[in-house]
Amino acid sequence: MSAGQPPEKKNIPVDEAGAVREVLRGPLDAIHAFKTSRDEHLPDALPADPFPMLHEWVEYAKARNVQPNPTAMSLATVDDSGQPNARIVLCRGIDERDGSLWFFTNSHSAKGWEMSGNSKVAAVFHWDALDRQARVRGLAEPLAAEASDAYFASRTWEKRVGAWASDQSRPVVSRQALLDKLLNTLTRFGIDPANPPAADAILDIPRPPHWGGYRIVAFEVELWVGSNARIHDRARWTRPGPGRPWSAMRLQP
Numbered sequence: 001m002s003a004g005q006p007p008e009k010k011n012i013p014v015d016e017a018g019a020v021r022e023v024l025r026g027p028l029d030a031i032h033a034f035k036t037s038r039d040e041h042l043p044d045a046l047p048a049d050p051f052p053m054l055h056e057w058v059e060y061a062k063a064r065n066v067q068p069n070p071t072a073m074s075l076a077t078v079d080d081s082g083q084p085n086a087r088i089v090l091c092r093g094i095d096e097r098d099g100s101l102w103f104f105t106n107s108h109s110a111k112g113w114e115m116s117g118n119s120k121v122a123a124v125f126h127w128d129a130l131d132r133q134a135r136v137r138g139l140a141e142p143l144a145a146e147a148s149d150a151y152f153a154s155r156t157w158e159k160r161v162g163a164w165a166s167d168q169s170r171p172v173v174s175r176q177a178l179l180d181k182l183l184n185t186l187t188r189f190g191i192d193p194a195n196p197p198a199a200d201a202i203l204d205i206p207r208p209p210h211w212g213g214y215r216i217v218a219f220e221v222e223l224w225v226g227s228n229a230r231i232h233d234r235a236r237w238t239r240p241g242p243g244r245p246w247s248a249m250r251l252q253p
Contacts, residue, residue: 040225041233046248050221050237051096054134057223058094058125066129075103076122077114077140085114091125092151092213098242100215101136102143104151108210109168115140121216131226138218148212157197160205161185217242227253 061070076086093102106112125134165185172178186193189205225233232253237246
């Protein structure tokens with residue numbers, strides 16, 4: 001076939017039901033192009049609960065160190081005008097018992113205010129090196145103060161100071177103004193900026209009242225395994241509310 005000519009038409013047989021069945025020729029004869037990229041599939045019999053598998057996927061990505069932040073997930077919220085807003089946060093826990101994801105942030109940030117006005121949120125994990133994706137939709141609610149205190153205490157003192165020094169999402173006149181605020185915060189907690197303690201030093205820096213954890217209690221989970229030929233393996237679980245049974249279905253890609 002010379003350049004510029006249309007491709008040669010193939011004979012396309014039609015079965016008794018009238019459905020078109022294309023004859024696979026050349027490299028497609030082996031059908032391997034339609035396998036998932038790692039020859040991996042979701043179970044034929046989908047599990048009743050998606051959270052053990054989701055948890056396993058997150059732990060596998062962490063163990064394999066497939067990307068710098070394997071627990072990173074996109075978090076989508078909605079503002080009071082109905083406009084969606086998305087950003088990356090780190091998943092800090094998965095509770096299989098109630099089907100929830102945990103993350104921590106400043107409750108006075110844009111996402112904090114948006115979740116207080118509309119608790120419906122969505123989250124997406126994408127592990128490109130594994131050709132896996134997980135989508136979650138659910139309701140966000142604050143974690144108990146004890147859980148937030150425990151996680152905040154586990155952070156380095158620099159991160160705890162940073163939580164006090166930043167009014168997240170609010171305007172600042174300059175970078176220098178932000179650094180001045182940081183210096184004032186260091187002084188407040190008795191830290192000499194010219195002679196700071198070691199990164200692993202134990203300092204008494206309490207959790208700010210506006211900083212804490214949230215959990216996304218899921219009502220929908222979708223797990224996806226990629227295919228080079230777009231015949232992805234995809235399934236979705238839904239439930240009417242927390243503690244209620246999940247319903248599973250396979251989806252076309």
